[in-house]
Amino acid sequence: MQRRDLMKLAAASGGAALVGPALAACSASESAADGELLVWTHSAGNEEELAVTDQILESFNGGQDEYTVERESFPQDAYNDTVNAAALSGDLPDLLTVDGPNVPNWAWAGNLQPLDLPAELTDRFLPSTLGIFQDQLYSIGHWEAACSVFARESVLEAAGVRVPTIEEPWSREEFDEALERIAADTDYQWAIDLSTADIGEWYPYAYSPFLQSFGGDLLDRSTYLTAEGALNGEAALAWGRWFQGLFTGGFANIESPVGGEDFNQGKAAMAYMGNWGALPAMDLFDDVLFLPPPDLGTGPKIGGGSWQWAITSAADPAGANTFLEAALSDEFVADFSNAAGLIPATDAAAELTEHYASDGALRMMVDYSREFAVLRPETPAYTVISSVFTKYTGDIIHGGDVREALDAAVSEIDADIESNSGYGF
């Protein structure tokens, strides 16, 4: 249920004949240029993020007379459902937050309009915080997230495992050996915690970078028309077998709870976790390290692209862009980071934060993001890719035949791309 579109009970029927008129309706929506802007966020229940958002709104509303911005927030798990329903019924707001990999799908569907922001502003942002589809910028984020290997120095020492660095990460052999040594020499139940219970966007976000490090990918990015070869070629098969081995070999728990809880509980020696788990881990263990992910062949990789801001096709572009420009100041970028532990999107803002400044305890996350981040394929097909990858990676984790699983995944993805006439590629 975590971070996923839980209970999209919704279903199977409906609307496409309806979508044409709905889209027409939403571009003709009433919110044209009356100076009122409605913003939707995915942060309901997240007090820290909401507090910063409200601060931005207050400062913008107080700083000029032309526009008034209001906010409505939704729970994250069902946010995509909510937005899809709003698009269907022509009821989109003016601005909304969007999870990076969904930007192409929403842009293609006609829900978003390109941003009109000065290049000197957008150039300062980490590349993976910009949502680009077909050479147009559709979204931009205050923050980025990054995964790393959480481990305790004392444990690595006890098992005689080298501490890797960003210049010299673990090789695949070293990583495998580290797992074996930890399993043999320590009392931990599991060598590494992969938070497998998180079946929302976590699988493609966290595990597909391993695939990419092996040399495979979710999609053939030379054409964006097929997953053949990328997701079921030799490199992908090697990844699948290796990944399955982590579970069958007893190194990782097949049903590890969400959020690195096994690691926090002392059941797992290491965890592959996002930076949002770093501060709690530091509170629990005074010798926790945030290590670069292993180089499994083509260099270390981590997922890039977190939540970002976009302007809907229903909005008055002038007002919405004015608001975004004001919202993207370094101060606000830093505020989000300080309040919610997120990686600031600009260098200047990083210096204003406690943890991500040059001497901050989590500075390495910024470097990992800059050096290793790979975006999930920027195609409207990503919605299907994400769901298919999650399903078949689950099969691999549970001991299914790797080749069969990956071939089935490829055929489902390809069938979807074909039935959408290539999604414009």
Place this chain on the structure above:
Amino acid sequence: MTIASTDRVAAEAAAVGRAPAPRRRRGDFSRSEQRAGAAFATPAVVLLLLFVVGPAVVSLAMSFTNARLVSPVAPEFVGLDNFRRAFTEDAVFTRSLLNTFLFAALVVPIQGGLGLVLALLVNQKIAGRNLFRTIYFLPVITSMVVISLLWRFLYQEDGLVNSALSMLTGGVWAGRAWLADPSTAMGAIVVMSVWQGVGFHMVIWLAGLQTIPEEVYEASALDGTTPWERFRYITLPLLKPTFVFVLITITIAAMSLFIQVDIMTGGGPLNSTSSIVYQIVQKGFQQQQIGYGAALSLVFFCIVLALALLQRRLTRDKD
């Protein structure tokens, strides 16, 4: 018990006790009855047409197209292609059909039977039976979302179910990850689903039991029958109408298996818990292929309808 029966007896007495009612002139009577009857039914029928039948018809139309949830491209008519895909290409859907039948085949007898056992227990004249009724009914009034979240916790390898089994077996039980093992996941969902729903059917059985007049038992007790004989030859036959009702309602509910799967297993491990409705939602909503999802919905509707008619036919023929 008896607001109903005493009131009814009183009313009956009132009705019967009056002088024979002079009937209105026939034409008069039926014209006003005709008008009033139609008027009373109209609000419900209009609402049903608008909010149940209307969307279903749209969905039916959609199942012959390649409609998408959000797309700049207009949907096209594809004939029976969605149905061909479902039955020839979509191995996961075929598996989901089988899983759903398996689930129903397990849940219907277990839930129906256990419901009857519970009803017999709480139908005894003993102190505190209202408390027990309430306890057994508690899961029914707890949201399925909430319950699925709870049980996912309980079924973990180091969760409470294993702790309990280990304690009961004096430590012999080694513990297993119930939901992560393809051979146990469906069983685990069956147990949880029965736990959640059985209270409802206990109440229905209980209601059936209470319609059996006490004198029937008293008469047979005089004949020196054993309690088992009384149950077998008096109670069971008299519960026949209840049985039909329980059978059909559990079947429909079991065929609609979804929330448990969505929250606890996501259809896994290795498709072992994927259900029809789960696939409808995955394809139609998550993967935005609403045309295909609508086709699966139609298949689902036909199956449930056929099952309901079949059960009705079978249980009727025995009469």
Place this chain on the structure above:
Amino acid sequence: MNAMTLRPRRRLWAYLPMTLLAVFFLFPIVFMLAASLKSDHQIFADMDSFRAFLPVGGISLDNYAAVFDRVPFWRFLGNTIFVTFMVTALGLVVNSLCGYALARMRWKGRAVVFAFIIATLILPFDTTIVPMVYLVANLPWIGFEGVRPVLEVGWLNTYHVQIIPFVVNAFAIFLFAQYFKSLPKGLEEAAAMDGAGWLRTYWRIIVPLSKPVFATVTILTVVTSPATWNAYLWPLMTVQSEELRPVMVGVQYFFQLDTSWGEVMAYISMITIPMVAVFIAFQRAFIQSIASAGMKD
């Protein structure tokens, strides 16, 4: 009472299976309540022992306090109670009238309407939600600006979008019809003799005799309707304003990147307890009315 009578010695034996079963039915709920008093760390640490069921270790009401910080609880609860009340009350009127017409009145088309209603019983709401969203987005409504009525288009983001589509309920109509059929014949004739019209007969004679079935339908509506206590997906898709959201949507507020399970347990305890109260209040009438609604064909 029709209950079988037991001799005292066997009574003890009756309690044994009942108590064991009660433990089986209660343990997840006891776990939920116990966990709602603990920190996350404590919950996970207690998982492998019977401490999980006991309010032991650092227990506090912090999780409950945190719920109020994260979710506008009273607002959500108020919305849910209002919507549940309206769906149930309107549903009792609409469905019982229809059930009455089907059970006790002779009119053309009755058989067709009855078959039609039974057929809609097996149309699961889940599978038609997308066309429903589109439909309600385009329905007209009469709103008021001050006292002047205005025609509005679209029901989204209102209370009535959470209420009206769920008023009619085929199962409720069926239960009403079954129950009304079991009432003695001749009630209408007696009333007609007194000069009462159909509506008055229904209201004065039939309704007072049918309290149990009204109680049953009330419980069934509150417990099982996708629009009342468990309303979740529909309000997510049709209600954008936080002011109008119901309690189940609030569950999602707790699933953040760092989910606090203690808070989740506190929240779900808070939204479950009112339901238990409703059930206890109606339990007796509920069982009776199903009995008298009689599962006769």
